[in-house]
Amino acid sequence: MLTKIVQGLALFLCIQGALAIEPINGSTEKDTGVRQDKDYWLILGAIQRISTNIKPEADVRLSAKIQHWLWQLPVGHSSDEAFRTLKDQLSKNTATLFQCQGRSCGLSNDFANQVFGQSILYGRDSDQYYWVGLTDEKRPVVWLVYTSERSAKRVYAYVEKIQLDKNQIEKLDGFVQKGQEQTLFEQGYITLTKLGGEAHLRDAQVNWIKQLLLDYPAKKFALVVHRYGGLEDQRLIERTQTEANGLLDQVANAGGFIKNLYAHGAGAVMPRKDMSDRIELVELKK
Secondary structure, three states, X not given: OHHHHHHHHHHHHHHHHHOOOOOOOXXXXXXXXEEEEEEEEEXXXXXXXXXXXXXXXXXXXXEEEEEEEEEEOOXXXXXXXXXHHHHHHHOOOEEEEEEEEHXXXXXXXXXHHHHOOOHHHOOOHHHOEEEEEEEOOOOOEEEEEEEEEOOOOOEEEEEEEEEEOOOOHHHHHHHHHHHHHHHHHHHOEEEEEEOOOOOOOOHHHHHHHHHHHHXXXXXXXXXXXXXXXXXXXXXXXXXXXXXXXXXXXXXHHOOOOOOOXXXXXXXXXXXXXXXXXXXXXXXXXX
């Protein structure tokens, strides 16, 4: 009995401590849980209904630890407001994999019942919002946000935290590249990797940069390395410049056309809010 109580308490603390976001003040939590899933179905495209079957435009099966939260919002708040509140908290340092809204997502009934297994999420197709983003961490995490509004003006928000098992991130490379391009041009930069050691690009990242340079020959980009602490400012700049040059060599050695790609060691200059050691790809504006 004591063992079950300890396990239950550990699970509760895990669920409560893992969520670093907050819905709109006054929201009521309707459901929460955690599970290990060896065949998790991640929807990365609009859902189409063919006869009695549903078929997403894009999807992938993953092995991961899944945590979910479901809230009902206070009266007077919209599905759009709930979506923006949650996404704004999660989209920092996150590459968008897919996003849709309204009828372009498909049927709300399919998301609620067939995908999430949460019938309470079924609302008007025009008032649904869906977003999936990927963080680049030692153990990559996919975040998912879905909001909907029922005819009775009840608004619900649903979030999943999907901690990928080993070797699962490769399944998302194609989706990451599409989402990275969208994020890069929307905000002017994208974090490629958070650094825990040597500055190095994965093969998939090198190939994406090569293709980006081919697709946008009139644009200019820079690979920027940021590091904080451990050395004096000038030494940090020198170290990160050497590392950035190495990243540029990676792309060149892989056959990339680097005429419009530059290397920059930022050291501890140009910090962002998270202040983490990282590699960024930056669009250089004229």
